[in-house]
Amino acid sequence: MKTSNSEVSAQANARGARAKAARPAEANNVFTIDGREIPFEPGQTVMQAALTAGVFVPHLCYHPEFRPHGSCKLCTMKVNGRPTTSCTLPAAPGMEVENNTTEINDKRRLLIQMLLVEGNHFCPSCEKSGNCKLQALGYALGVMSPHFTLFYPVRPVDASHPEMLLDFNRCILCELCIRASAEVDKKNVFALSGRGLKKHLIVNAESGRLADTDFAPTDKAAEVCPVGVILRKRRGFAVPIGKRTYDLKPINEQADRFKPLTPLPKEEF
Amino acid sequence: MTAPIRKLRVATTSLAGCFGCHMSFLDIDERILKLVELVEFDRSPITDIKQCGPCDLGLIEGGVCNAENVHVLREFRKQCKILVALGACAVNGGLPAQRNRLDLRDILEEVYVTEDGLARGSKIPNDPELPLLLDKVRPIHEVVRIDYFLPGCPPPADAIWKFLTDLIAGRTPVLGHGLLHYD
Ligand code: SF4
Ligand code: SF4
Ligand code: FES
Numbered sequence: 235m236k237t238s239n240s241e242v243s244a245q246a247n248a249r250g251a252r253a254k255a256a257r258p259a260e261a262n263n264v265f266t267i268d269g270r271e272i273p274f275e276p277g278q279t280v281m282q283a284a285l286t287a288g289v290f291v292p293h294l295c296y297h298p299e300f301r302p303h304g305s306c307k308l309c310t311m312k313v314n315g316r317p318t319t320s321c322t323l324p325a326a327p328g329m330e331v332e333n334n335t336t337e338i339n340d341k342r343r344l345l346i347q348m349l350l351v352e353g354n355h356f357c358p359s360c361e362k363s364g365n366c367k368l369q370a371l372g373y374a375l376g377v378m379s380p381h382f383t384l385f386y387p388v389r390p391v392d393a394s395h396p397e398m399l400l401d402f403n404r405c406i407l408c409e410l411c412i413r414a415s416a417e418v419d420k421k422n423v424f425a426l427s428g429r430g431l432k433k434h435l436i437v438n439a440e441s442g443r444l445a446d447t448d449f450a451p452t453d454k455a456a457e458v459c460p461v462g463v464i465l466r467k468r469r470g471f472a473v474p475i476g477k478r479t480y481d482l483k484p485i486n487e488q489a490d491r492f493k494p495l496t497p498l499p500k501e502e503f
Numbered sequence: 504m505t506a507p508i509r510k511l512r513v514a515t516t517s518l519a520g521c522f523g524c525h526m527s528f529l530d531i532d533e534r535i536l537k538l539v540e541l542v543e544f545d546r547s548p549i550t551d552i553k554q555c556g557p558c559d560l561g562l563i564e565g566g567v568c569n570a571e572n573v574h575v576l577r578e579f580r581k582q583c584k585i586l587v588a589l590g591a592c593a594v595n596g597g598l599p600a601q602r603n604r605l606d607l608r609d610i611l612e613e614v615y616v617t618e619d620g621l622a623r624g625s626k627i628p629n630d631p632e633l634p635l636l637l638d639k640v641r642p643i644h645e646v647v648r649i650d651y652f653l654p655g656c657p658p659p660a661d662a663i664w665k666f667l668t669d670l671i672a673g674r675t676p677v678l679g680h681g682l683l684h685y686d
Binding site: 355358360363369378379475483 | 594595600603652656677684685
């Protein structure tokens with residue numbers, strides 16, 4: 235897929251402008267996204283700097299309160315011509331980054347379609363509908379179809395817990411619940427098991443059932459799932475369809491930039 | 504007087520769907536009067552024409568759950584220049600596809616043989632007139648090429664209207680926030 239002429243010329247202009255302008259030393263912590271100058275603080279990733287500057291970056295496995303994971307690939311940008319996950323890449327002066335281009339968004343649409351066909355995503359019967367990041371990104375990027383052949387995997391739900399429900403049909407393996415349960419709740423309730431196509435989320439109990447863990451609805455892990463896997467029981471339709479988070483405003487108009495961004499510890503890189 | 508324009512010929516059908524998408528289509532209300540100035544209907548539940556003739560546009564509600572669905576879908580693909588998946592079931596199988604994790608024979612046994620309250624001697628229907636059920640319900644893009652997808656359960660009338668008016672005006676249909684819905 236070729237970038238359009240206007241995208242190409244915008245980059246050329248940005249390149250020329252930078253070559254001419256001699257910058258004072260303190261202004262050097264700047265890179266460009268789609269030709270726009272983005273300031274950053276040392277230690278910030280490209281994604282954090284972008285979100286701080288109000289640039290919309292599609293992401294699913296990134297959460298501002300956790301270390302980046304780099305697994306969903308939706309945040310991929312082209313940095314100096316190479317596709318890279320922007321949530322894991324430390325920002326550096328002078329980087330030339332492409333984000334909102336047809337080429338990159340086409341790839342993002344494909345990623346969303348692959349996630350949709352790998353699980354069972356029947357939004358009309360999903361309690362997360364309207365609050366779901368996968369769905370909202372599909373809307374924002376204009377994903378109209380699953381495109382691929384549907385897998386229709388068989389993944390029984392775990393309704394054993396008195397207050398919480400696990401519907402594995404919608405898991406996108408972002409590991410946010412795993413990270414939250416291990417790092418914040420210190421409980422290690424969740425884990426991934428298997429490889430490749432067989433990879434799936436499991437519950438760390440001998441029985442494999444959520445009821446046999448110390449998982450609680452107040453856990454951090456109970457609130458981080460970007461899709462409709464970890465759900466509270468008896469809360470269905472508390473907010474009606476049509477009045478939910480991304481029904482009101484598209485996800486690109488409510489990016490994570492208003493939440494505190496944690497700079498990464500140095501040893502991460 | 505302006506010269507009469509050739510009306511677009513439109514066919515519609517419901518395969519493994521609930522007719523909800525057709526109801527949503529009718530929810531365009533009085534705009535249908537404007538629409539019939541621009542289009543005429545071929546095979547459709549609205550006309551009760553049984554065979555699809557050559558058409559500009561075909562709207563398919565529902566996925567495929569039996570052999571007849573596949574036959575009708577192929578007939579539409581042959582006759583329609585542009586074929587559209589209308590609604591969640593056509594797009595990803597939707598509610599009927601919830602049976603995909605179950606064994607077909609088990610379902611039939613339970614519904615017609617072992618379920619409580621059945622008439623005595625009730626058995627699985629086996630009339631040659633009945634279309635053969637498919638092992639799994641599939642979305643229509645897995646059977647024929649689809650030109651446009653209009654998700655939603657059902658797609659809102661305004662989305663159907665926007666889609667049709669864009670298409671008739673020769674624009675690439677774009678739904679945008681509020682009209683593009685998977686639920
Ligand atoms: S998790 Fe999101 S995309 Fe999947 S069915 Fe629920 S609302 Fe739809
Ligand atoms: S359950 Fe949710 S948070 Fe956990 S890995 Fe799956 S999608 Fe991510
Ligand atoms: S947000 Fe960067 S890979 Fe998921």
